[in-house]
Amino acid sequence: MTSPTVTHLVRRNDAGALEVAAEREAMLRDALENLDSLRAALLGGRVKAFFAVGLSADHSTFAWSGKTQPTTVLELRGAWQSMSNSIEDVF
Numbered sequence: 001m002t003s004p005t006v007t008h009l010v011r012r013n014d015a016g017a018l019e020v021a022a023e024r025e026a027m028l029r030d031a032l033e034n035l036d037s038l039r040a041a042l043l044g045g046r047v048k049a050f051f052a053v054g055l056s057a058d059h060s061t062f063a064w065s066g067k068t069q070p071t072t073v074l075e076l077r078g079a080w081q082s083m084s085n086s087i088e089d090v091f
Helices: 022-043 073-090
Strands: 009-011 018-020 049-055 061-067
Touching: 022 049, 049 073
Parallel strands: none
Antiparallel strands: 009 018, 049 061
16 A cells, blocks of 8 residues: 655746745655655564654654564654664764
């Protein structure tokens, strides 16, 4: 199953022509590829648990989590620490 892609349009010039905001489109494509990679890792047995937090434009947060095997809180805390150490590399 694929999700629909949201396209954002911006005014390109004074004539009022619209174009896709290329940078936003590229970021969306990258984000969706990351989700596809997570799904493949779950299906392939490489990942036994995950958690994710989404951030909206108004700074609200949303959370998702799941597991395919028993997982301890200690393991998730280790994963959280690993993520927090690498987040600066991404942004």
